[in-house]
Amino acid sequence: MLTKRIIPCLDIKDSRVVKGIKFLGLKDAGDPVEAAVAYDKQGADELVFLDITASIEYRKTLVELVKKIASNIFMPFTVGGGVSDIDDIRALLNAGADKVSINTAAVRYHELIREASLKFGSQCIVVAVDAKMTAKNNTAESHKWEVYINGGRTPTGMDVLEWVKQAEQLGAGEILLTSMDYDGTKDGYDIPLTKSTVDAVNIPVIASGGAGRMEHMYEVLVNAGADACLAASIFHYGEYTVGDVKKYLSGKGIAVRI
Numbered sequence: 662m663l664t665k666r667i668i669p670c671l672d673i674k675d676s677r678v679v680k681g682i683k684f685l686g687l688k689d690a691g692d693p694v695e696a697a698v699a700y701d702k703q704g705a706d707e708l709v710f711l712d713i714t715a716s717i718e719y720r721k722t723l724v725e726l727v728k729k730i731a732s733n734i735f736m737p738f739t740v741g742g743g744v745s746d747i748d749d750i751r752a753l754l755n756a757g758a759d760k761v762s763i764n765t766a767a768v769r770y771h772e773l774i775r776e777a778s779l780k781f782g783s784q785c786i787v788v789a790v791d792a793k794m795t796a797k798n799n800t801a802e803s804h805k806w807e808v809y810i811n812g813g814r815t816p817t818g819m820d821v822l823e824w825v826k827q828a829e830q831l832g833a834g835e836i837l838l839t840s841m842d843y844d845g846t847k848d849g850y851d852i853p854l855t856k857s858t859v860d861a862v863n864i865p866v867i868a869s870g871g872a873g874r875m876e877h878m879y880e881v882l883v884n885a886g887a888d889a890c891l892a893a894s895i896f897h898y899g900e901y902t903v904g905d906v907k908k909y910l911s912g913k914g915i916a917v918r919i
Contacts, residue, residue, distance in 0.1 A: 664916045665882050666706035666889035667906050668867060669896045671696055673712045673742070676726055678897060691897060694729055700896065701734040703903035706918060708734060709837070709867075709891060711762065711789075712742025724756050731757020739837075741789055750777050754785065762837055764789040765810040768817055768824075771831060778832030787867075788833040792821045792854055793841040804853050813841050821854070822861045829862045836862060837891070840870035845894060847873025855885035867891050875901060875909040882915055 671678050671693050678691045697708055710730065712723055727740050740753045741762025750761045761781075767774050767788055778786045791813045796805035806821035825836050838858050840851035850871045859866045865888035868881045872892035881887045895901050907917045 663888070664706075664918045665887075665910065666867075667878070667903050667910075667917065668707045668709055668889055668891045669696075669700045669705050669903065670709040670711065670869065670891050670893045672893060673710060673723065673726070676723060693726060694733060696897065697730045697734050700903060701736050704907065704919070705736055705903045706889070707737040707739060709739045709762070710741070710758075712740075724752055727753060727756045727758060739787055741787070741837075746773065747776055747780060750781060750785075754781060760785050760787050760835070762787040762789045764791065767828065768808060768810050768819065771827065774828055774831035774833050778834065783832045783834035786833055787835045787837050788825070788828040789837040789839070790821060790825060790828075790858075791839050791841055792851075794851075794854070804857070806854055806857075809841060822857055825858055825862050829864050833864060835865045835867065837867045838869060839891075843871030844869075846871055847894065849873065849877040850881040850885070850887075850890075852881060852885045855881055855887050859886040859888075865889065875906050878906060879910060879913055879915065882910070 673693055678693050678696055700708055731738055737759045739760040739762055740758040744750060744761060744763045745766045753761050774786060774788060791809040792806040793809055794804060795807045808817045808819040808821055808824050809815060810817055838855060840854050843851045848871055850868045855868045867889040868887035869891040872878060872895055878890040881890060907919055910917050
């Protein structure tokens with residue numbers, strides 16, 4: 662049985678970890694290197710680093726900070742934000758990232774996914790999707806979600822489920838799915854969105870946005886079939902450790918790496 666992964670996320674702005682609600686009202690949440698080391702010690706399965714203002718500021722990801730974090734941790738490390746071409750992906754992999762997450766650039770230039778997966782391997786290429794509900798109907802199956810780019814600032818008119826299918830066909834190895842409606846609310850993950858995405862593709866889906874309790878992680882893994890849970894606030898502010906979550910999930914019969 663494949664184990665489910667627990668993944669802390671470092672949203673980075675001005676070289677600091679930040680956290681907001683629904684992508685707004687960002688507050689400082691600490692030093693990224695210190696946080697990364699702490700999560701490594703807690704037994705996190707992976708770490709995600711997202712330079713959340715790089716695209717909107719038209720700049721590259723903070724490569725030196727990526728190098729510093731990578732040199733201090735021993736878990737798989739995914740980096741995204743400000744990635745616009747093959748050279749950016751190569752630079753991040755050379756800096757110590759194991760995977761590179763692309764969002765805005767992939768939407769603007771779909772073939773980047775294919776080119777990157779052919780050059781570096783699909784296992785290195787994560788397509789991040791920021792999703793916002795546009796239509797809520799009587800059944801979850803008829804809900805609609807739109808893809809947003811530029812750190813959640815720009816609607817694209819693209820349907821989330823159609824986009825993840827296309828991303829998989831182009832060579833994406835994984836989908837990092839964030840619900841903009843649930844992000845930072847601590848009300849739980851968007852189960853209909855996550856389940857619809859899981860059902861639409863045959864590659865792993867990381868659920869993101871809304872974790873407030875350990876029960877929420879259990880729900881999205883069991884009820885939506887997510888392959889991994891990403892969380893930020895509950896870890897950054899010490900409400901739970903990664904170990905707490907894994908112990909809880911293991912006790913509920915979920916296969917996790919202890």
